[in-house]
Amino acid sequence: MQPSTSPRPLLAALQDRTEPVTVWGAGFIGLSAACALAGAGFPCTVLDTDEHRVREINAGVVPLPGFEDVIPLAEARSGGRLRAASPDDAPAVAARVHLVCVNTDRAGRPVTGPLTEVLSAVGRARSGGETLVALESTVSLRWLDELVPAALGADPADDASLHLVAAPRRDWMLSPDMNLRTLPRVVGTARPESLPPARELYEAISEVVHVAPDWRHAGLTKPVENLYRYLDLVLTNQLAEAYPGLDVPEVLRLAGTKWNVPTFHPSIGIGGYCIPLSPRFAVDGTAGPDEDTPLPLVAAAMDWDGEHPARVAESILRIADGPIGILGLSYAPNARIVEGSPAARVAEHLLARGADVLLHDPYFTPEEITALTGARPLRWPDDLSGLATLVAATPHDLYADLPARLSALQDPPALVDNLGGYGAALRGTAVPYAEWGTPAARPSAAPRP
Ligand SMILES: NC(=O)c1ccc[n+]([C@@H]2O[C@H](COP(=O)([O-])OP(=O)(O)OC[C@H]3O[C@@H](n4cnc5c(N)ncnc54)[C@H](O)[C@@H]3O)[C@@H](O)[C@H]2O)c1
Missing domain, CATH: 3.40.50.720 (NAD(P)-binding Rossmann-like Domain)
Structure with missing residues (x-):
């Protein structure tokens, strides 16, 4: 020195x-x-x-x-x-x-x-x-x-x-x-x-x-605060799987009217690089190795969440009988963030099952879309008319007029709406609509009436 x-x-x-x-x-x-x-x-x-x-x-x-x-x-x-x-x-x-x-x-x-x-x-x-x-x-x-x-x-x-x-x-x-x-x-x-x-x-x-x-308490604060959100989101997605015959977003909205319950929406996946990583950082700080962690709730949530994209792809395939479009690669609206993209993971499973998948995101070039996901680039809005099913993964502002565009089509694709934001504008139209977490998004999984 x-x-x-x-x-x-x-x-x-x-x-x-x-x-x-x-x-x-x-x-x-x-x-x-x-x-x-x-x-x-x-x-x-x-x-x-x-x-x-x-x-x-x-x-x-x-x-x-x-x-x-x-x-x-x-x-x-x-x-x-x-x-x-x-x-x-x-x-x-x-x-x-x-x-x-x-x-x-x-x-x-x-x-x-x-x-x-x-x-x-x-x-x-x-x-x-x-x-x-x-x-x-x-x-x-x-x-x-x-x-x-x-x-x-x-x-x-x-x-x-x-x-x-x-x-x-x-x-x-x-x-x-x-x-x-x-x-x-x-x-x-x-x-x-x-x-x-x-x-x-x-x-x-x-x-x-x-x-x-001390610095250990400060350091652990970050994984722990994100872990709360991660566990809530995994539970939300589990509820949608567990009750395929119910409108789970509506149940969650009603539960959220209680003073200490936040409202979550089921989704095709948990994205980004903070929330999905938080359980890994939290488990890594505990005494035992991963398989032996004193945080078994967290370990079980990670295992279940790891299988979620495959489950989502299966549900979409039950609805789709032709080309599948996906809108949004970035997990968050109006941003270019590919890390932890639920759309990319779902596309990967759909492609592995032989589906024809097209993907669009205004924040990525067509070349990037293909390199990052393997899907064909979807030309917005021209390709909407050729699709059998459209998954609205990320509500970028560019897609604000999606309901109007779909309603104007002769033979519109079925819309699978990840976060449910387009439902109100499509009510009463001929566009087949399935909000994620409702029976419409899980046709054959729902018990017959
Ligand atoms: N982005 C957020 O909102 C956010 C929020 C909370 C915490 N964090 C955490 O903060 C950290 C940074 O996040 P970010 O989003 O800025 O990441 P980033 O990946 O955008 O930026 C990290 C930068 O570090 C550079 N880098 C890598 N190795 C280097 C080296 N040896 N010397 C100099 N530079 C090097 C990379 O080139 C890159 O530009 C991560 O641990 C992330 O988890 C991020």
């Missing part, structure tokens, strides 16, 4: 906003954090292995399509305090404050590679003086206990100059109002002495900071 070149206490340099901050990862989480920090006055460098993202940021362009209006890059750059660089930028790697925002998942599974690489680089570059490492990426408790100390080459309990912080993110990135400034932030440190610099950093960018007893 080199002797420290900056004798200034870290807390003082954070207080007067002169301390440079390095943010690892220029995805939504890293770039929004870097912009917030630069906006709060910290000189900030965001490092990414993706050269395209680095170039775009330095040119003033948000490199994340669809999030141009959500990430205040121009504002952050106008103060001259934000730049992007590759991870071999020596001054940034040797900084005393690091926010780790790299991806911790790939293809629907937790991955440790990026986190290990970043922490190893930070560990190698440490000067011997104070270093603060804040983990914004989603992590498991086991990673905090084992991976982080091993990669940094330091024992958090013994190393008084190392400030380890867990500060998980909970943004809803599609809503500009639910961001790192407005959403309450949970922050915990490995040692109580690290709390003052951690608070200084996070209170500069977040309106409310909840201090956890």
Whole structure:
């Protein structure tokens, strides 16, 4: 280790906003954090292995399509305090404050590679003086206990100059109002002495900071809060399977009139990369191996959910007798997010059963659609007329006039409506309609009247 070149206490340099901050990862989480920090006055460098993202940021362009209006890059750059660089930028790697925002998942599974690489680089570059490492990426408790100390080459309990912080993110990135400034932030440190610099950093960018007893409690908060939602959604889908003769969305709507019951809708799958991954991060932090987890409810939910796309495909095949169209690859409306796409998983099962599947999403090119799903690109709206069945997976704004378009067709396809949003506009029309979770979507599974 080199002797420290900056004798200034870290807390003082954070207080007067002169301390440079390095943010690892220029995805939504890293770039929004870097912009917030630069906006709060910290000189900030965001490092990414993706050269395209680095170039775009330095040119003033948000490199994340669809999030141009959500990430205040121009504002952050106008103060001259934000730049992007590759991870071999020596001054940034040797900084005393690091926010780790790299991806911790790939293809629907937790991955440790990026986190290990970043922490190893930070560990190698440490000067011997104070270093603060804040983990914004989603992590498991086991990673905090084992991976982080091993990669940094330091024992958090013994190393008084190392400030380890867990500060998980909970943004809803599609809503500009639910961001790192407005959403309450949970922050915990490995040692109580690290709390003052951690608070200084996070209170500069977040309106409310909840201090956890330590970083393990803070780290586990993220998988647990998403786990609630995951279990609710799996239960919702199980109810729709368990009662094929009932209008389950209606039962859930009625149940939701009780003061402490949220309303969910059955669906063709749970998408994205936070909620479906949460059980894996939660189980990974428990004492036993997966097959022996002390969270058997979670393990059973994961097993059942893993089979859900195949069950959905079977139900659709019972309705379909010709080409099947799917609208929406992204799991969330009006965004380009392919991770955890329920439509892609269902398409895969339909194709494996020999179905002719066409798919459209305005956020993906026809070439991408085929490469990502194997389905034929569906030309919107021209191909609607040739379909036997249409699955409305994601209600992108572009599809707002879908009911009118279908009603205008001579021989419209049967519409399988994932979330039930098109039903009201189709009432009284000749379009065969099946809201997911109702008997119409499960024709042969429903008991005969
Ligand atoms: N996106 C969200 O809304 C959200 C919300 C809560 C938590 N999270 C968590 O935050 C983390 C980041 O999410 P994201 O959506 O920004 O991910 P992302 O995949 O969009 O971005 C991660 C970035 O890290 C870069 N990277 C990978 N390895 C690197 C390395 N060794 N050095 C430098 N850069 C490297 C990648 O090139 C990529 O640009 C994940 O753990 C995610 O689970 C995300």
